[in-house]
Amino acid sequence: MIGKKDGAPGLGVSLTNKAEVYREANTFCREKGLEVETLHVTTTPANPGRLGSTELQFRCTAPGSKARPLVKESDTIIEIRNR
Numbered sequence: 001m002i003g004k005k006d007g008a009p010g011l012g013v014s015l016t017n018k019a020e021v022y023r024e025a026n027t028f029c030r031e032k033g034l035e036v037e038t039l040h041v042t043t044t045p046a047n048p049g050r051l052g053s054t055e056l057q058f059r060c061t062a063p064g065s066k067a068r069p070l071v072k073e074s075d076t077i078i079e080i081r082n083r
Contacts, residue, residue, distance in 0.1 A: 001055065001058070002021050002058075003053060003055040003056075004021050004024075009076045014054075017052065017053075017069050022036070022056065025058050028060070029060035032060055034060035034061055034062060035065075036058050037059050037063055037065075038057075038058050040056075041054070041055070041057075043055075072079070
């Protein structure tokens, strides 16, 4: 996993930061003769007083291996309240 805070001020998601995280992952895998397989990506947009960030969970796989689907995040959250 690679995580990186975006040092640029502003609002929204920094595509430069996201690209740099992918570049680091590609370099890491390429040195081993492998390719990046993305498992999960989390991007947190920048807001006033908070830097944005990108986290990439990946693994290195053999070139041409079958790609697996990305891990899907839950679209529903169930909250249980005990009284």
